[in-house]
Amino acid sequence: MTSNLGVEIHNLAKQLWGINRSITGDGVRKTLSILGEFVKDLVVFEVPSGTQVLDWVVPREWSIVSGYIITPSGRKICDFNENNLHVVGYSIPVDDSISLAELDKHLYSLPDQPDAIPYVTSYYAERWGFCISHKQRVLLEEGIYKVKIDSHLFNGHLTYGELIIKGETDKEVLISTYVCHPSMANNELSGPVVVTYLAKWLQSLQSRKYTYRIIFIPETIGSITYLSKNINQMQEKVIAGFNVSCVGDNRSYSYLPSRNGKTLSDKVAKHILKWIDPDYVAYSWSDRGSDERQYCAPGVDLPIASIMRTKYGRYPEYHTSLDDLINVVTPDGLEGGYEALRLSIEAIENNCYPRVTVLGEPQLGKRRLYPTISTKNSASETRLLMNLITWSDGNHSLLEIAEKCNVPIWELYPLINELRTHDLLVLEGERSETSRE
Numbered sequence: 001m002t003s004n005l006g007v008e009i010h011n012l013a014k015q016l017w018g019i020n021r022s023i024t025g026d027g028v029r030k031t032l033s034i035l036g037e038f039v040k041d042l043v044v045f046e047v048p049s050g051t052q053v054l055d056w057v058v059p060r061e062w063s064i065v066s067g068y069i070i071t072p073s074g075r076k077i078c079d080f081n082e083n084n085l086h087v088v089g090y091s092i093p094v095d096d097s098i099s100l101a102e103l104d105k106h107l108y109s110l111p112d113q114p115d116a117i118p119y120v121t122s123y124y125a126e127r128w129g130f131c132i133s134h135k136q137r138v139l140l141e142e143g144i145y146k147v148k149i150d151s152h153l154f155n156g157h158l159t160y161g162e163l164i165i166k167g168e169t170d171k172e173v174l175i176s177t178y179v180c181h182p183s184m185a186n187n188e189l190s191g192p193v194v195v196t197y198l199a200k201w202l203q204s205l206q207s208r209k210y211t212y213r214i215i216f217i218p219e220t221i222g223s224i225t226y227l228s229k230n231i232n233q234m235q236e237k238v239i240a241g242f243n244v245s246c247v248g249d250n251r252s253y254s255y256l257p258s259r260n261g262k263t264l265s266d267k268v269a270k271h272i273l274k275w276i277d278p279d280y281v282a283y284s285w286s287d288r289g290s291d292e293r294q295y296c297a298p299g300v301d302l303p304i305a306s307i308m309r310t311k312y313g314r315y316p317e318y319h320t321s322l323d324d325l326i327n328v329v330t331p332d333g334l335e336g337g338y339e340a341l342r343l344s345i346e347a348i349e350n351n352c353y354p355r356v357t358v359l360g361e362p363q364l365g366k367r368r369l370y371p372t373i374s375t376k377n378s379a380s381e382t383r384l385l386m387n388l389i390t391w392s393d394g395n396h397s398l399l400e401i402a403e404k405c406n407v408p409i410w411e412l413y414p415l416i417n418e419l420r421t422h423d424l425l426v427l428e429g430e431r432s433e434t435s436r437e
Contacts, residue, residue: 071141172241
């Protein structure tokens with residue numbers, strides 16, 4: 001049953017739905033402005049067009065006012081202001097009258113999904129085009145069509161948002177999501193709205209072990225730009241993190257590893273998903289496709305994995321107008337994506353190397369941690385506590401102990417606190433080898 005939280009996250013997605021986002025432009029700025037109303041201290045950065053970023057160059061900024069086609073019979077179709085998927089992303093301006101045969105060279109549709117408007121972009125090659133449902137395309141009559149796209153490409157900026165939430169240490173957890181797609185729900189809006197509420201939760205905590213670096217960026221060029229400015233600091237400080245995308249439907253849970261596959265992020269993701277959905281789908285690095293490509297690239301090698309609901313490219317509505325906030329992304333789905341990531345962050349926060357402080361088994365009875373009457377059931381009642389103690393040698397992480405005890409890590413949190421109250425455990429810090437093996 002969905003709580004108010006799922007509804008709140010879904011309502012934020014509704015608020016952002018109609019904004020035309022691309023890899024640059026006012027759509028990104030407006031989106032970040034709205035997100036900044038939900039989390040404090042979100043800082044917006046602008047990087048000028050033409051800036052060299054690693055092997056890439058920040059492109060020109062794109063803006064669009066309108067776009068449409070007028071049929072020979074005078075009907076307006078493919079109206080950008082009715083659905084912002086109708087115009088190919090980054091289309092150059094056009095104002096012309098052309099034949100159906102010529103128009104057809106600039107139309108994109110999906111014969112296998114005749115009711116869907118596809119999502120098509122041309123960021124790095126100049127062209128113009130319209131996206132149309134195949135059902136409408138096959139009904140186009142012969143004649144002269146007026147095509148109009150009122151757009152502009154100019155030297156402007158690439159925009160991204162950064163939120164730093166300080167912790168007790170300067171070691172960091174990276175949370176990255178993208179804000180560069182127009183009106184699609186799971187592939188675009190689920191990521192930034194879930195991350196916004198994760199940030200709200202993190203900011204509400206009285207204390208945090210780690211510092212959180214949370215970024216809202218355009219996909220690919222945004223992560224490349226961000227790395228070009230922050231890579232040295234990130235390589236020094238980031239011990240774990242997640243690329244957040246496609247976390248809004250309620251069909252499945254998915255895991256995509258880092259390129260390394262053995263980082264703390266990978267271990268946490270697999271552990272959490274095993275306990276909230278034993279049937280989660282595990283992908284390989286060969287299935288990558290989002291900003292994990294940049295964070296885990298050779299020479300960058302950040303410990304970033306992905307926890308998703310249904311992975312991008314693996315649901316039929318992907319990159320079409322059918323990826324909506326009614327049939328695909330739901331309050332229940334968004335809350336599930338949020339909870340999987342919140343539990344994962346909580347596991348990173350609580351992971352440690354517990355070490356028992358006494359030789360031999362501690363006498364739990366005198367501390368009222370063990371039944372003082374030995375019965376058939378007394379051992380089973382304290383089995384988990386005793387298993388925690390036996391593995392608390394300072395060499396096993398809490399995550400590893402949870403795996404050995406075959407319980408979700410969150411069942412160990414109260415036991416750790418109880419043993420610490422009686423001075424039976426000390427907690428040693430995170431080991432670097434667990435985050436970058």
